[in-house]
Amino acid sequence: xxxxxxxxxxxxxxxxxxxxxxxxxxxxxxxxxxxxxxxxxxxxxxxxxxxxxxxxxxxxxxxxxxxxxxxxxxxxxxxxxxxxxxxxxxxxxxxxxxxxxxxxxxxxxxxxxxxxxxxxxxxxxxxxxxxxxxxxxxxxxxxxxxxxxxxxxxxxxxxxxxxxxxxxxxxxxxxxxxxxxxxxxxxxxxxxxxxxxxxxxxxxxxxxxxx
Numbered sequence: 001x002x003x004x005x006x007x008x009x010x011x012x013x014x015x016x017x018x019x020x021x022x023x024x025x026x027x028x029x030x031x032x033x034x035x036x037x038x039x040x041x042x043x044x045x046x047x048x049x050x051x052x053x054x055x056x057x058x059x060x061x062x063x064x065x066x067x068x069x070x071x072x073x074x075x076x077x078x079x080x081x082x083x084x085x086x087x088x089x090x091x092x093x094x095x096x097x098x099x100x101x102x103x104x105x106x107x108x109x110x111x112x113x114x115x116x117x118x119x120x121x122x123x124x125x126x127x128x129x130x131x132x133x134x135x136x137x138x139x140x141x142x143x144x145x146x147x148x149x150x151x152x153x154x155x156x157x158x159x160x161x162x163x164x165x166x167x168x169x170x171x172x173x174x175x176x177x178x179x180x181x182x183x184x185x186x187x188x189x190x191x192x193x194x195x196x197x198x199x200x201x202x203x204x205x206x207x208x209x210x211x
Contacts, residue, residue: 001092001103001159004064006030007081011045016124022047025084025125033154036108038147041086048121055146056113056196060085062142063094069140083122085142087153092161094143095172100164100194107151110159114196115141115175141175144196169193184210 007027014023024045035042039058046053062085070078080088092103103110118132128134135141167189177186178199187207191200 001161002090003087003153003155003157003159004090005080005088005155006034006041006153007084007086007088008034008041008044009084010043011047014121014124016120021121023121023125024052025121027081027084027086029081031155033152035150036147036153037150040147044086051119051198054197056198057144058147059087059110059145060116060142061087061089061094061145063092064088064090066094066140066142069138073138082125083116083142084125092159095140096170097143097161098164098168098170099174100166100168102148102162102164103145103159104162105151105153105157105159107149108147108153108157108159109149110145111148111194112143112164112171113146113194114144114199115171115178116144117141117175117178136175139172139175141171143171146196164194167193182206 006029008030009024009027011022011024012026013020024047036059038055039053062083064080067078067080097112099112099114101112118135120132122135123129123131169190184207187203190203191207
């Protein structure tokens with residue numbers, strides 16, 4: 001996997017469902033060497049900490065290959081950074097990558113933790129009330145990662161892919177099942193994997209309720 005572009009967002013007002021909200025979804029290309037910390041990139045705005053940010057959603061990846069798919073599907077150019085990713089990547093299928101997979105560069109180590117679930121902020125960003133549904137249907141979620149080893153990153157950095165050696169759950173499967181009614185066996189499968197803490201809490205409650 002190669003980092004093609006690094007993106008950092010400032011707090012910006014956006015009208016979402018008729019109300020002005022602060023969001024960090026509007027990312028701008030950042031040049032040069034950037035520090036990668038346990039909680040992400042310094043200066044990258046996280047405005048709704050209930051659903052975004054934290055150690056398990058420190059870095060969000062979206063690929064140029066997926067942007068090319070969207071450009072064709074929408075019939076318009078969709079520039080890198082539009083979906084609010086920190087790293088625009090190439091050379092790695094982010095749909096087929098699995099929870100727990102590790103991405104390693106010379107200075108930074110990331111671990112895949114979750115797919116990105118679309119929300120009304122993304123729909124407003126795209127100027128399309130139906131975009132969250134379109135994003136779900138497309139099945140191209142991008143990848144949230146936790147930072148296992150902090151360091152510096154810059155455009156052009158290459159990352160080796162080390163597959164998780166446990167039960168392999170593709171992000172595309174996780175993405176489709178995250179808000180589905182899951183069986184006890186399915187919940188147990190996810191809870192045994194290194195999924196993000198927000199989903200873990202949700203699935204743990206569902207597991208307890210089914211007991």
